[in-house]
Amino acid sequence: ILNVEQSPQSLHVQEGDSTNFTCSFPSSNFYALHWYRWETAKSPEALFVMTLNGDEKKKGRISATLNTKEGYSYLYIKGSQPEDSATYLCACLDNYGQNFVFGPGTRLSVLP
Amino acid sequence: DSGVTQTPKHLITATGQRVTLRCSPRSGDLSVYWYQQSLDQGLQFLIQYYNGEERAKGNILERFSAQQFPDLHSELNLSSLELGDSALYFCASSVVPTGPNYGYTFGSGTRLTVV
Numbered sequence: 001i002l003n004v005e006q007s008p009q010s011l012h013v014q015e016g017d018s019t020n021f022t023c024s025f026p027s028s029n030f031y032a033l034h035w036y037r038w039e040t041a042k043s044p045e046a047l048f049v050m051t052l053n054g055d056e057k058k059k060g061r062i063s064a065t066l067n068t069k070e071g072y073s074y075l076y077i078k079g080s081q082p083e084d085s086a087t088y089l090c091a092c093l094d095n096y097g098q099n100f101v102f103g104p105g106t107r108l109s110v111l112p
Numbered sequence: 113d114s115g116v117t118q119t120p121k122h123l124i125t126a127t128g129q130r131v132t133l134r135c136s137p138r139s140g141d142l143s144v145y146w147y148q149q150s151l152d153q154g155l156q157f158l159i160q161y162y163n164g165e166e167r168a169k170g171n172i173l174e175r176f177s178a179q180q181f182p183d184l185h186s187e188l189n190l191s192s193l194e195l196g197d198s199a200l201y202f203c204a205s206s207v208v209p210t211g212p213n214y215g216y217t218f219g220s221g222t223r224l225t226v227v
Contacts, residue, residue, distance in 0.1 A: 043114050043221065049213055089155070093210060093212060098209070098210050099157045099160055099168050102147075102155040104154040
Protein backbone atom coordinates (compact mmCIF):
# COMPACT_ATOMS: atom_id res chain seq x y z
CA ILE A 1 0.00 0.00 0.00
CA LEU A 2 1.37 3.37 -1.03
CA ASN A 3 2.32 5.54 1.96
CA VAL A 4 2.17 9.30 1.47
CA GLU A 5 3.53 11.57 4.18
CA GLN A 6 3.34 15.31 4.57
CA SER A 7 5.25 17.66 6.81
CA PRO A 8 4.79 19.67 8.83
CA GLN A 9 1.37 18.70 10.12
CA SER A 10 0.55 22.35 10.74
CA LEU A 11 2.18 25.67 10.19
CA HIS A 12 1.54 29.21 11.40
CA VAL A 13 3.11 32.10 9.49
CA GLN A 14 2.73 35.85 9.44
CA GLU A 15 1.18 37.62 6.49
CA GLY A 16 3.89 38.35 3.96
CA ASP A 17 6.10 35.42 4.95
CA SER A 18 7.03 32.84 2.36
CA THR A 19 6.66 29.22 3.33
CA ASN A 20 7.01 25.72 2.00
CA PHE A 21 6.03 22.22 2.95
CA THR A 22 6.79 18.71 1.83
CA CYS A 23 5.05 15.66 0.45
CA SER A 24 7.04 12.41 0.59
CA PHE A 25 6.25 9.20 -1.25
CA PRO A 26 8.00 5.97 -2.31
CA SER A 27 10.11 6.78 -5.35
CA SER A 28 9.71 3.34 -6.89
CA ASN A 29 6.75 2.92 -9.25
CA PHE A 30 5.81 6.59 -9.05
CA TYR A 31 3.17 7.61 -11.58
CA ALA A 32 1.64 10.94 -10.60
CA LEU A 33 1.24 13.44 -7.79
CA HIS A 34 -1.53 15.96 -7.34
CA TRP A 35 -1.73 18.88 -4.92
CA TYR A 36 -5.07 20.03 -3.53
CA ARG A 37 -6.07 23.05 -1.50
CA TRP A 38 -8.80 22.49 1.06
CA GLU A 39 -10.37 25.47 2.79
CA THR A 40 -12.46 24.89 5.89
CA ALA A 41 -16.11 24.12 5.13
CA LYS A 42 -15.36 23.79 1.42
CA SER A 43 -14.32 20.92 -0.84
CA PRO A 44 -10.72 20.18 -1.82
CA GLU A 45 -9.72 21.94 -5.04
CA ALA A 46 -7.04 20.68 -7.41
CA LEU A 47 -3.97 22.90 -7.54
CA PHE A 48 -1.33 21.06 -9.54
CA VAL A 49 -0.97 17.85 -11.52
CA MET A 50 2.64 16.63 -11.62
CA THR A 51 3.97 13.59 -13.41
CA LEU A 52 7.57 14.15 -14.55
CA ASN A 53 10.74 14.32 -12.50
CA GLY A 54 11.80 17.96 -12.32
CA ASP A 55 8.28 19.27 -12.99
CA GLU A 56 7.73 22.79 -11.74
CA LYS A 57 4.24 24.24 -11.72
CA LYS A 58 3.12 27.72 -10.73
CA LYS A 59 -0.22 29.37 -10.07
CA GLY A 60 0.08 32.94 -8.85
CA ARG A 61 2.09 32.98 -5.65
CA ILE A 62 1.95 29.20 -5.25
CA SER A 63 4.40 26.86 -6.94
CA ALA A 64 5.39 23.22 -6.67
CA THR A 65 8.32 21.07 -7.61
CA LEU A 66 8.65 17.33 -8.04
CA ASN A 67 11.60 14.99 -7.47
CA THR A 68 10.55 11.46 -8.32
CA LYS A 69 14.04 9.99 -7.88
CA GLU A 70 14.17 10.90 -4.20
CA GLY A 71 10.43 10.76 -3.62
CA TYR A 72 9.32 14.24 -2.63
CA SER A 73 7.43 17.30 -3.79
CA TYR A 74 7.63 20.79 -2.33
CA LEU A 75 4.83 23.32 -2.30
CA TYR A 76 5.92 26.94 -1.96
CA ILE A 77 3.80 29.96 -1.13
CA LYS A 78 5.41 33.33 -1.67
CA GLY A 79 4.21 36.27 0.40
CA SER A 80 1.50 34.37 2.28
CA GLN A 81 -1.88 36.04 2.64
CA PRO A 82 -4.67 35.22 5.12
CA GLU A 83 -6.71 33.78 2.25
CA ASP A 84 -4.00 31.15 1.76
CA SER A 85 -5.04 29.61 5.07
CA ALA A 86 -6.15 26.09 4.24
CA THR A 87 -5.09 22.47 4.42
CA TYR A 88 -2.84 21.48 1.55
CA LEU A 89 -3.16 17.85 0.49
CA CYS A 90 -0.96 15.83 -1.79
CA ALA A 91 -2.15 12.64 -3.42
CA CYS A 92 -0.02 10.03 -5.18
CA LEU A 93 -0.65 7.34 -7.71
CA ASP A 94 1.70 4.46 -8.37
CA ASN A 95 1.89 2.16 -11.35
CA TYR A 96 -0.23 -0.47 -9.65
CA GLY A 97 -2.87 1.72 -8.10
CA GLN A 98 -6.26 2.56 -9.41
CA ASN A 99 -6.87 5.32 -6.94
CA PHE A 100 -4.97 8.22 -5.50
CA VAL A 101 -3.64 7.86 -1.97
CA PHE A 102 -3.86 11.09 -0.01
CA GLY A 103 -1.41 12.34 2.56
CA PRO A 104 -2.66 13.65 5.91
CA GLY A 105 -2.25 17.26 4.80
CA THR A 106 -0.44 20.34 6.05
CA ARG A 107 -2.69 22.86 7.76
CA LEU A 108 -1.49 26.39 7.05
CA SER A 109 -2.65 29.39 9.09
CA VAL A 110 -1.60 32.82 7.89
CA LEU A 111 -1.91 35.42 10.62
CA PRO A 112 -2.66 39.02 9.61
CA ASP B 113 -19.74 25.27 -6.62
CA SER B 114 -17.53 22.45 -7.87
CA GLY B 115 -20.27 20.78 -9.86
CA VAL B 116 -20.26 17.67 -7.66
CA THR B 117 -23.38 17.60 -5.51
CA GLN B 118 -23.59 15.66 -2.29
CA THR B 119 -26.67 15.25 -0.14
CA PRO B 120 -27.37 15.54 2.66
CA LYS B 121 -24.75 17.94 4.01
CA HIS B 122 -25.26 16.79 7.56
CA LEU B 123 -26.74 13.63 9.02
CA ILE B 124 -27.19 12.61 12.62
CA THR B 125 -28.33 9.09 13.32
CA ALA B 126 -28.25 6.46 16.02
CA THR B 127 -26.04 3.41 16.28
CA GLY B 128 -27.37 0.40 14.45
CA GLN B 129 -29.17 2.47 11.86
CA ARG B 130 -28.68 2.60 8.09
CA VAL B 131 -28.14 5.71 6.00
CA THR B 132 -27.69 6.49 2.32
CA LEU B 133 -25.42 9.22 1.06
CA ARG B 134 -25.95 10.53 -2.43
CA CYS B 135 -23.57 12.01 -4.98
CA SER B 136 -24.16 13.53 -8.40
CA PRO B 137 -20.93 13.86 -10.35
CA ARG B 138 -19.89 16.90 -12.34
CA SER B 139 -21.53 16.98 -15.75
CA GLY B 140 -19.54 14.85 -18.18
CA ASP B 141 -17.64 12.93 -15.51
CA LEU B 142 -18.06 9.17 -15.65
CA SER B 143 -16.02 8.17 -12.63
CA VAL B 144 -17.11 8.55 -9.04
CA TYR B 145 -14.97 8.01 -5.96
CA TRP B 146 -15.93 7.84 -2.29
CA TYR B 147 -13.55 8.90 0.45
CA GLN B 148 -13.91 8.93 4.22
CA GLN B 149 -12.22 11.40 6.50
CA SER B 150 -12.31 10.53 10.18
CA LEU B 151 -10.99 12.74 12.95
CA ASP B 152 -7.24 13.32 12.65
CA GLN B 153 -6.98 11.05 9.63
CA GLY B 154 -6.39 11.80 5.99
CA LEU B 155 -8.79 11.03 3.22
CA GLN B 156 -9.25 7.25 3.07
CA PHE B 157 -10.30 5.76 -0.24
CA LEU B 158 -13.43 3.63 -0.06
CA ILE B 159 -14.57 2.72 -3.56
CA GLN B 160 -14.55 3.81 -7.18
CA TYR B 161 -17.10 3.43 -9.98
CA TYR B 162 -16.75 4.08 -13.65
CA ASN B 163 -19.79 4.28 -15.89
CA GLY B 164 -21.84 2.12 -13.59
CA GLU B 165 -19.21 -0.53 -12.86
CA GLU B 166 -17.17 -0.96 -9.70
CA ARG B 167 -13.57 -0.33 -10.64
CA ALA B 168 -11.54 -0.29 -7.45
CA LYS B 169 -12.15 -0.95 -3.81
CA GLY B 170 -10.23 0.40 -0.86
CA ASN B 171 -10.69 -0.01 2.86
CA ILE B 172 -14.44 -0.23 2.69
CA LEU B 173 -16.15 -2.14 5.47
CA GLU B 174 -18.52 -4.99 4.65
CA ARG B 175 -21.28 -2.98 6.32
CA PHE B 176 -20.84 -0.37 3.62
CA SER B 177 -21.88 -0.71 0.00
CA ALA B 178 -22.19 1.57 -2.96
CA GLN B 179 -23.48 1.68 -6.49
CA GLN B 180 -23.51 3.95 -9.49
CA PHE B 181 -26.74 4.27 -11.41
CA PRO B 182 -27.32 4.65 -15.18
CA ASP B 183 -27.66 8.40 -14.77
CA LEU B 184 -24.18 8.26 -13.15
CA HIS B 185 -25.20 9.40 -9.70
CA SER B 186 -23.86 7.25 -6.91
CA GLU B 187 -25.10 6.22 -3.50
CA LEU B 188 -23.07 5.05 -0.53
CA ASN B 189 -25.04 2.89 1.89
CA LEU B 190 -23.80 2.59 5.46
CA SER B 191 -25.53 0.04 7.68
CA SER B 192 -25.35 -1.17 11.28
CA LEU B 193 -23.76 2.14 12.07
CA GLU B 194 -21.22 2.41 14.87
CA LEU B 195 -19.90 5.46 16.69
CA GLY B 196 -16.63 5.08 14.82
CA ASP B 197 -18.37 5.59 11.50
CA SER B 198 -18.80 9.26 12.35
CA ALA B 199 -16.81 11.06 9.68
CA LEU B 200 -16.88 13.37 6.72
CA TYR B 201 -17.70 11.41 3.57
CA PHE B 202 -16.54 12.93 0.32
CA CYS B 203 -17.54 12.09 -3.19
CA ALA B 204 -15.28 13.06 -6.09
CA SER B 205 -15.60 12.67 -9.82
CA SER B 206 -13.40 12.72 -12.88
CA VAL B 207 -13.86 12.43 -16.61
CA VAL B 208 -11.94 9.20 -16.92
CA PRO B 209 -10.98 6.53 -14.42
CA THR B 210 -8.03 7.42 -12.23
CA GLY B 211 -5.23 8.67 -14.41
CA PRO B 212 -2.06 10.66 -13.91
CA ASN B 213 -3.20 13.78 -15.70
CA TYR B 214 -6.69 14.21 -14.32
CA GLY B 215 -7.38 15.64 -10.91
CA TYR B 216 -10.54 14.91 -9.01
CA THR B 217 -13.41 17.33 -8.48
CA PHE B 218 -14.71 16.99 -4.97
CA GLY B 219 -18.14 17.59 -3.54
CA SER B 220 -18.59 19.47 -0.29
CA GLY B 221 -19.02 16.30 1.71
CA THR B 222 -21.61 14.76 4.02
CA ARG B 223 -20.85 15.00 7.70
CA LEU B 224 -22.21 11.91 9.42
CA THR B 225 -22.56 11.86 13.17
CA VAL B 226 -23.54 8.58 14.83
CA VAL B 227 -24.82 8.96 18.37
